[in-house]
Amino acid sequence: MTSVDGGSCAAVSPRLRGGATGFLVVSAVDSPLADNLDCPRLDRSYLSRPARQPLQGETIGSFLDRTVAQHGECEALVSRHQGTRYTYRALDASVRLLARGLLALGLQKGDRVALWSANTAEWLITQYAAARSGGILVSLNPAYRLREVEYALNLAGVTILIAAPRFRDTDHVALLQELAPELRTCAPGNLAAARLPSLKHIVYTTDAVQAGAWRWSEVMELGKTIPDETLRREEQGIELDDPVSLQFTSGTTGKPKGAVLSHHSLVNNGFFIGERLQYTPADRVCVPVPLFHCFGMVDANLSAMTHGSAIVLPSETFDPLASLQTIEAERCTSLYGVPTMFIAELEHPRFDEFNYDSLRTGLTGGAPVPIELMRRITGRFKMREFTVAYGMTEMSGVSFQSEPDDHLDVRCHTVGAMLPHMECKIVDSGTCRIVPRGTPGEVCMRGYMVMRGYWNDPEATNAAIDEAGWMHTGDVGILRDDGYAQIVGRIKDMIIRGGENISPREIEEFLYTHPAVSQVSVIGIPDPTYGEEVCAWVSLKEGATVTEEEIRQFCKGQIATYKIPRVIRFTREFPMTASGKI
Structure with missing residues (x-):
């Protein structure tokens, strides 16, 4: 390798690992919708996150100046x-x-x-x-x-x-x-x-x-x-x-829209992601995710830059073997990827050839992480402080992220705790009224991270951001009593079978527990009797065999009968977006 002004800060001692800060639950009197008194004040799905550190009043360039001066x-x-x-x-x-x-x-x-x-x-x-x-x-x-x-x-x-x-x-x-x-x-x-x-x-x-x-x-x-x-x-x-x-944006509702993000939103989102990951100049972040996406540009690049950490690019595009080789060769401490990337790495035939002792933490998002996959990530990759995140392009990257010491079950079944300086509420998508804790509804977010708007599209901007500044995500979520959030699906992805609302994600998470299943995608298909039926596309692990009926028998007694896929199809591989999502 050629070296440009080579050097390393591997000897820098990581700072003391801090615990999670608490949450501030705002009462109905303090809530922006104080007239909604359908449920007890402290049981409402509204949350704001206090912070030990203030927002960073920097541009990307001025923060880079600071990092260059210090590191x-x-x-x-x-x-x-x-x-x-x-x-x-x-x-x-x-x-x-x-x-x-x-x-x-x-x-x-x-x-x-x-x-x-x-x-x-x-x-x-x-x-x-x-x-x-x-x-x-x-x-x-x-x-x-x-x-x-x-x-x-x-x-x-x-x-x-x-x-x-x-x-x-x-x-x-x-x-x-x-x-x-x-x-x-x-x-x-x-x-x-x-x-x-x-x-x-x-x-x-x-x-x-x-x-x-x-x-x-x-x-x-x-x-x-x-x-x-x-x-x-x-x-x-x-x-x-x-x-x-x-x-x-992905353009799932038509042609892609251009979300406009500011220096303030990107610097701070990157900074607080890095804080949650407890980055220091000793960290080396392996980045196989695409840089054109917020996952690479903000969650990786800016979280590292704001903490003096190193970005390590293993390949131009995702290559599981290149990632494994790079982790060992560059002594990476953090690894990013969507679940499908981790599956490809863990199932690579040469996985056991390499040493992963340097890994400490990492980040995933974009899809639920089955508990068996989480065990393999934290066990075989040795990333005990691995984190799961939730966010969207219009909110600069990440809004919720698990703590490094969260229990494995929490990291699989929630998207973690909200980052500092943000507000979240869960509302009934029809009335926009805040729902009780533990009740599914649309996730709405407010704070520094919300986009300025869609480029030259005021109509779409006004449809996404209301007059009070809340970004309506279109995601269906649940706010738990401990302040952690669960994302259960997209409003438009909900399968409505005979009047029953069915979350594809819930069925996917269950099917992932089958020992033969590598990847799965659940969708709704038209049905003349029920309006929609549940269809599951399944990819099996290498060498595994299972029939449609065996999948159904696996579901019986474990999930409600109406949620059991009526149609099951097998595929060797799924079409993927450039960011690794099915």
Whole structure:
């Protein structure tokens, strides 16, 4: 590996591990909906979280300045598949040079800079450079094809696109030339594309010459023409509430929407995730999850940066073997992934070849974690302080997260405790009235982490965020007496069979306890008698065999008869999103 200003802070002693802070249950008198007195004051599903530490009044750039000053010689980034590593001081030097290069291209405060790449060192450098120069980073899924990238670039009005030349079997260069044939004849920086009217610059993250586009090294050279003092003056004009990120939602209700997130929301969410994980400069975070998603960009990158910890990229895209090799080679202390990633790693035939003694903690989310999988994660990976989180793009990343010392059962059946400086209420989705504790309802959140809105879509923004500032998540949840939350499904995913509301997640969690089941997805299918019936798609563990009837017999006497899947189908593998969700 090449080393850029190499160094390590592995010898830094972790700070004392703190216990969980308590919860403040606000009475009905203090609640925003004080006129709702259908249930006892202290039994209502409303919660706010006190904090030992105040909110951080920083931009991403100013917090990075603080980290460089305190931990400049600690390793910040290791991109193992690229063979490069950076200390915080060296990383920031590259960040500042690219930020000045963006200014040389004409970037103005608030301009959108799109990033279309898998996990590389250039991804993190661009993330921080856009923040320092006043740009708004538009994170694009590297798997996007022509129509999707055209839609995203035009919706956001992107002026600068930084792209990897290819992703897996997708040739980004050819795709962009099809979308903007003007590239073949224009000079870099002079693009005037009919189908991409706002786009002026394309920068490729490698140094191969491409028609009409800048090479990465050329933009870095341009940065040398802009004094660092000019960049510092630009940074002084950036406020903590300014937008810094435009993240596209999954688009399950139509075309993807762009959630606009601020410096304040991302810095603080990353900071408090890192606090919950008890990160220090001694921690090394293995990140196989995609950086274009909040899971990578915030939950990993910013939680590490705000604590002087190192980000370790094992591969461009998820590769279970590369992750296992990287944990041992880089002595990683934390590992991220969605449940399907952990299953792939644990079931890899070479799993036992590697040493995982360095692992301490980690983070998962996006799907429930069956208790058997949790036992394997905390046992075989030795991550005793492994945590489970719940959040959404529109809320900057994470809202609830388990404590490192929570009981295994708590980590499997809840999404943990709310992060500090947030409010949560569970409401009846029809009346918007707060429900009693332990009663399912829609999860609503309020606080610093809520997005500024959907880009150029006030109607969708007003539908998601009410007049009192509550983000209506569309998730069905339960608030327990101890302040921990359970997510039982999506309002729109509920199966309604003969008038009975059935949570797919509840059935999935039960089916995961079958010894032959590796992965499962439960959906509703049309039925002429009951309106909907329960259908389960099941993937079996390697070498396992089981029949549909055996699955049904396994369910009998364990879950209600009407919840037992009427239709069971087997599949070798599930289609996955880029973030590893079924």
